[in-house]
Amino acid sequence: MDVFEAIEKRYSHKVAFDPQSAPSRKELEQIVQAGIVAPSGMNAQSCEFIIVTDKEQLKKIAEIVKGTPLKTAPAMIAVVSDTSPRFGDISFYKEDYSAAIENMLLAAIALGYSAGWIDAIFHDDAVRLPVSEVLGLPADRLLTVIMPIGKPGEAPTRRGKKPFEQRASWDRYSVKR
Numbered sequence: 001m002d003v004f005e006a007i008e009k010r011y012s013h014k015v016a017f018d019p020q021s022a023p024s025r026k027e028l029e030q031i032v033q034a035g036i037v038a039p040s041g042m043n044a045q046s047c048e049f050i051i052v053t054d055k056e057q058l059k060k061i062a063e064i065v066k067g068t069p070l071k072t073a074p075a076m077i078a079v080v081s082d083t084s085p086r087f088g089d090i091s092f093y094k095e096d097y098s099a100a101i102e103n104m105l106l107a108a109i110a111l112g113y114s115a116g117w118i119d120a121i122f123h124d125d126a127v128r129l130p131v132s133e134v135l136g137l138p139a140d141r142l143l144t145v146i147m148p149i150g151k152p153g154e155a156p157t158r159r160g161k162k163p164f165e166q167r168a169s170w171d172r173y174s175v176k177r
Contacts, residue, residue: 001109001110003106006106006107006109006110007106009109010105010106010109011114011156011157011158011159012116012117013069013114013115013116013148013152013156014068014069014116014156014157015068015069015152015153015154015155015156015157016068016069016071016072016152016153016154017069017072017073017074017114017148017149017150017151017152017153018072018074018150018151018152018153019072019073019074019150019153020074021074021113021150021151021153022053022074022075022150023074023075023108023111023113023149023150025053027111027113028051028053028075028077028149029051030107030111031077031104031107031108031111031149032049032051032077032104033107034103034104034106034107035047035049035077035079035100035101035103035104035107036049036100037103038096038099038100038102038103039096039099040092040096040099041086041087041090041092041095041096042086042087042092044082044086044091044092044093044096045096046081046082046083046086046091046092046093046096046097047079047080047081047093047096047097047100048079048080048081048082048141049077049078049079049080049100050077050078050080050135051075051076051077052075052076052077052078052135053074053075057134057135058070058073058074058075058076060134061076061131061134061135061146064127064130064131064134065118065121065127065131065146067118069116069118069148070118070146070148072148072150072153073148073149073150074149074150075148075149075150076146076147076148076149077104077146077147077149078131078135078143078145078146078147079097079100079101079143079144079145079146079147080135080137080141080142080143080144081093081094081096081097081141081142081144082140082141082142083142084140093142093144094144097144097145101117101145101147104147105117105147108147108149112151113149113150113151114149114150114151114152114156115147115148115149116147116148117145117147118145118146118147118148119144119145119146122143122144122145122146128142128143131143131146
């Protein structure tokens with residue numbers, strides 16, 4: 001699959017996974033490697049990754065976070081950030097993990113898997129801190145995203161995208177609303 005086909009097929013998987021569809025260790029390493037080579041502000045490389053395949057770990061995380069994708073995911077990748085400033089008082093960790101996740105989502109699709117990007121819930125300490133404990137994170141690392149991965153267990157949902165003309169312009173702003 002070429003990159004444009006992977007981009008076109010990518011969506012955020014929000015329904016059940018087939019629990020028997022775990023990617024292989026090699027495939028999970030390929031997906032994480034795609035995140036590792038993503039662009040990084042000032043080359044800080046602030047993202048670290050925890051690949052979760054242990055059924056007990058998966059269950060503990062799903063009990064804390066809730067939601068169908070996590071309850072049924074046969075594998076997850078947790079993205080952890082070093083938020084310390086790298087350039088004066090600026091940290092690029094949000095940009096770094098966003099680029100890493102997009103690369104990993106595309107890699108998952110290219111390998112024939114579906115994946116999701118779960119991050120908003122981790123703004124709540126009542127969720128983030130217990131999951132961080134399950135993952136054994138040190139205090140100076142921030143859990144930013146969990147990406148569940150597998151094959152769809154039910155028909156995936158995909159939201160439509162606005163057409164090109166409603167999102168892009170040539171030379172000057174002229175988006176058609």
